[in-house]
Amino acid sequence: MRDVTGILIAGVGGQGIILAGKLAAQAAILGGMDVKTSEIHGMAQRGGSVVTHVRFGPKVFAPVIDSGGADFLLAFEKLEGLRNLKFLRPGGTVILNDQVIEPLPVLLGKATYPADVVEQIGARFPLLVINALAEAEGCGDTRTANVVLLGALAHRLPFPRSVWEEALRAVVPARFLELNRRAFARGFEIAASKQPRLRQK
Amino acid sequence: MKLLSGNEAIARGAWEAGVKVATAYPGTPSTEILENIARHYPEIYVEWAPNEKVALEVGIGASLGGARTLVVMKHVGVNVAADPLVTLAYTGVNAGLVLVSADDPGMHSSQNEQDNRFYARFAQIPLFEPADSREAKDFLRIAFEVSEAFDIPVMLRTSTRVAHSKSLVREEEPVTPLKRPYQKDFAKYVMVPANARNRHRALEDRREKLRALAEQTPVNRVDEGDRRVGIITSGISYCYVKEVFPWASVLKLGLSHPFPAGLVRTFAGRVENLFVVEELEPFLEEQVAAAGIAVRGKDLIPRTGELTPAVIARALQQDPSVAAVAREHGTAFPTEPEDQPLPLRPPVLCPGCPHRGLFYVLNKLKLNVMGDIGCYTLGGLPPLSAMDTCICMGAGVGMAHGMAKADPESAAKTVAVIGDSTFVHSGITGLIDIVYNRGVSTVIIADNRTTAMTGHQDHPGTGWTARREPTRALDFVKLARAIGVSRVSVVDPADLAATRRAISRALKAPAPAVVVASRPCVLLARPAPNPVPTDPGACKGCKLCLGLGCPALSLPDKRIEINPHLCVGCGLCTQVCRHGAIGKAGGSDA
Numbered sequence: 001m002r003d004v005t006g007i008l009i010a011g012v013g014g015q016g017i018i019l020a021g022k023l024a025a026q027a028a029i030l031g032g033m034d035v036k037t038s039e040i041h042g043m044a045q046r047g048g049s050v051v052t053h054v055r056f057g058p059k060v061f062a063p064v065i066d067s068g069g070a071d072f073l074l075a076f077e078k079l080e081g082l083r084n085l086k087f088l089r090p091g092g093t094v095i096l097n098d099q100v101i102e103p104l105p106v107l108l109g110k111a112t113y114p115a116d117v118v119e120q121i122g123a124r125f126p127l128l129v130i131n132a133l134a135e136a137e138g139c140g141d142t143r144t145a146n147v148v149l150l151g152a153l154a155h156r157l158p159f160p161r162s163v164w165e166e167a168l169r170a171v172v173p174a175r176f177l178e179l180n181r182r183a184f185a186r187g188f189e190i191a192a193s194k195q196p197r198l199r200q201k
Numbered sequence: 202m203k204l205l206s207g208n209e210a211i212a213r214g215a216w217e218a219g220v221k222v223a224t225a226y227p228g229t230p231s232t233e234i235l236e237n238i239a240r241h242y243p244e245i246y247v248e249w250a251p252n253e254k255v256a257l258e259v260g261i262g263a264s265l266g267g268a269r270t271l272v273v274m275k276h277v278g279v280n281v282a283a284d285p286l287v288t289l290a291y292t293g294v295n296a297g298l299v300l301v302s303a304d305d306p307g308m309h310s311s312q313n314e315q316d317n318r319f320y321a322r323f324a325q326i327p328l329f330e331p332a333d334s335r336e337a338k339d340f341l342r343i344a345f346e347v348s349e350a351f352d353i354p355v356m357l358r359t360s361t362r363v364a365h366s367k368s369l370v371r372e373e374e375p376v377t378p379l380k381r382p383y384q385k386d387f388a389k390y391v392m393v394p395a396n397a398r399n400r401h402r403a404l405e406d407r408r409e410k411l412r413a414l415a416e417q418t419p420v421n422r423v424d425e426g427d428r429r430v431g432i433i434t435s436g437i438s439y440c441y442v443k444e445v446f447p448w449a450s451v452l453k454l455g456l457s458h459p460f461p462a463g464l465v466r467t468f469a470g471r472v473e474n475l476f477v478v479e480e481l482e483p484f485l486e487e488q489v490a491a492a493g494i495a496v497r498g499k500d501l502i503p504r505t506g507e508l509t510p511a512v513i514a515r516a517l518q519q520d521p522s523v524a525a526v527a528r529e530h531g532t533a534f535p536t537e538p539e540d541q542p543l544p545l546r547p548p549v550l551c552p553g554c555p556h557r558g559l560f561y562v563l564n565k566l567k568l569n570v571m572g573d574i575g576c577y578t579l580g581g582l583p584p585l586s587a588m589d590t591c592i593c594m595g596a597g598v599g600m601a602h603g604m605a606k607a608d609p610e611s612a613a614k615t616v617a618v619i620g621d622s623t624f625v626h627s628g629i630t631g632l633i634d635i636v637y638n639r640g641v642s643t644v645i646i647a648d649n650r651t652t653a654m655t656g657h658q659d660h661p662g663t664g665w666t667a668r669r670e671p672t673r674a675l676d677f678v679k680l681a682r683a684i685g686v687s688r689v690s691v692v693d694p695a696d697l698a699a700t701r702r703a704i705s706r707a708l709k710a711p712a713p714a715v716v717v718a719s720r721p722c723v724l725l726a727r728p729a730p731n732p733v734p735t736d737p738g739a740c741k742g743c744k745l746c747l748g749l750g751c752p753a754l755s756l757p758d759k760r761i762e763i764n765p766h767l768c769v770g771c772g773l774c775t776q777v778c779r780h781g782a783i784g785k786a787g788g789s790d791a
């Protein structure tokens with residue numbers, strides 16, 4: 001369906017992907033959209049590759065995004081960004097956390113972590129790279145890296161700031177709200193200052 | 202409207218339907234149903250049963266006792282509960298009883314992808330297949346009404362993409378079901394042959410009445426569309442069909458068993474080309490074909506793995522009539538891009554996981570390891586590579602015994618490894634068998650004090666109920682002794698030398714032995730990072746420590762490096778290193 005927006009959030013079990021997906025979905029609801037999301041629980045959460053799908057529009061049927069069906073790829077880890085690139089439609093946007101988490105085969109020396117992730121992605125899609133861990137630390141807690149990234153995504157989505165503020169209040173526990181507000185604002189600000197660019201090969 | 206997962210919607214639906222008792226054994230993708238009931242609906246009694254058979258039996262008792270009852274399990278759990286289920290269809294219920302079977306097409310977190318719709322047909326009970334969260338909640342309420350109106354247990358079958366997908370749900374007020382006090386009824390509830398024969402005939406009557414219901418219920422409905430392509434579908438597949446072919450005529454079956462043959466025949470008569478789109482087995486398709494109706498389905502659509510909109514599009518496109526009509530409607534058929542070869546990221550045991558030390562020792566001892574299911578199954582992956590088998594919960598115990606009987610010499614180098622929750626689920630009877638039948642096998646209980654794999658549920662060994670009330674904890678040592686195992690030891694798997702000694706000693710004796718490898722799951726305590734100190738100068742690059750498969754540890758440039766954010770200081774690598782390159786973490790007890 002043409003009028004449905006797809007966001008694929010990809011990363012490693014334990015990175016806070018599910019919360020980011022929840023916030024995006026909540027904003028879409030508050031923005032008056034129909035929404036479906038899909039998550040992975042269970043085995044893969046033990047440090048494996050995980051993805052959350054978020055789709056919104058006037059009417060949504062499938063909760064999952066097919067290859068070529070995502071408008072945005074929000075990648076919490078570089079290798080996972082590369083792995084899930086096929087989900088993007090031509091011209092889709094990548095927001096990439098500049099973080100490397102080496103998978104076990106790489107730690108064991110049985111596989112090599114690709115060296116040129118940013119170049120590979122940048123050559124094919126508009127790309128915004130954010131060092132979310134550093135930014136989150138600047139906001140007071142590295143655990144808000146997920147919300148920094150979400151803030152950046154929010155800048156590219158058609159919902160007003162007030163909607164995001166309300167989504168944060170609905171989803172984040174009160175005692176972490178201020179912290180997450182700061183993280184969100186930081187991500188939003190970074191995205192506003194950098195329009196995505198198409199890298200030359 | 203609220204965004205709820207299928208599981209959250211079922212929890213809500215249970216409360217709205219006036220459910221009073223909910224029982225379950227955890228299993229992805231079903232687990233959050235009971236967790237959500239425990240968290241949000243104090244009016245409902247909840248319990249984690251030791252396994253699915255007990256969960257259903259408790260549920261049957263609750264139904265007879267007058268409570269609307271929800272029983273929840275993953276697909277393979279129904280195998281365990283199948284014995285009471287099939288006979289329960291004969292006796293029927295008192296207050297409504299709904300069994301949720303959460304299937305896992307694609308095996309995101311399961312050992313098989315069996316299609317449990319066949320269980321509904323096998324037991325001859327009604328089957329509801331919701332497509333999203335709203336339907337999950339709505340169908341559950343209808344399922345309770347059907348259960349009581351037709352005196353029969355009902356199956357609500359979800360799949361991973363229904364259970365773990367979120368969609369908008371309208372919350373409603375709860376109903377108050379009629380009071381149904383227990384009434385003795387020998388002919389209905391005591392399934393001796395004379396009574397069971399009558400009840401089997403009664404089941405046939407109920408089936409015919411249920412078939413009539415399936416023919417006219419609004420949950421079986423037609424989405425009118427282009428009559429050149431007609432698609433029969435159910436569950437999540439409906440969402441995918443609507444995504445790819447929004448223009449097609451669709452017969453959506455929400456109550457898919459008993460099979461509404463009349464409805465299907467009418468639909469088939471109105472469309473030019475008929476297809477069935479369903480995940481896994483040709484459950485509906487075979488019944489359409491058996492009714493003498495020309496249909497295509499599994500000759501086009503994969504029978505294994507999950508469907509997606511694109512998979513369905515590519516499959517049906519092979520049919521020329523679909524391809525032609527789809528072209529008119531401007532339907533796109535995307536091709537699947539090639540996967541770029543990239544390093545895989547398999548799940549791994551967490552840093553500090555108590556299972557790591559156990560499997561490191563098993564690897565070093567070069568044993569045959571009859572394994573089981575849980576987080577510890579990851580001990581079968583390289584580099585630990587210390588699990589030979591994984592069939593179903595509890596299987597390893599019986600298998601170790603069987604292997605020893607086949608080849609007595611092998612007993613000294615074969616162990617069963619089983620998690621604490623799994624041992625309670627179905628390992629105990631296997632252990633009794635070893636003792637009873639003069640076996641000599643060694644059973645290792647990987648006791649991390651929780652059901653870790655499915656998200657840390659309590660179980661009879663933890664001392665806590667599903668609502669975190671304190672209760673009596675099952676004592677594995679006393680239990681093993683009571684069963685008749687004389688050699689029982691407890692060891693801390695974080696102490697590699699002691700673990701090795703305990704297992705070697707257990708294997709040496711020609712008698713049944715139990716080793717309880719006891720240390721709480723590291724995620725229960727959520728320790729802050731506490732990295733072990735290293736001396737890269739002393740590191741010889743021998744890679745011995747890599748054998749632990751710890752994600753906090755690597756040897757870039759052939760020198761030890763500890764990830765300070767991940768390491769919790771468990772000290773296994775300190776014990777493994779022969780060159781003094783890894784020290785002990787401050788404040789650690791290792």
Ligand SMILES: Cc1ncc(C[n+]2csc(CCOP(=O)(O)OP(=O)(O)O)c2C)c(N)n1
Pocket residue numbers: 226227228229253275277278279281311312574575576577594619620621622623624647649651652653654655
């Ligand atoms: C019949 C059946 N029910 C449920 C499951 C899901 N499941 C797999 S392993 C497991 C329990 C794991 O707990 P435990 O044995 O304590 O091992 P841990 O994960 O804590 O290491 C469960 C509930 C299953 N595979 N089969």
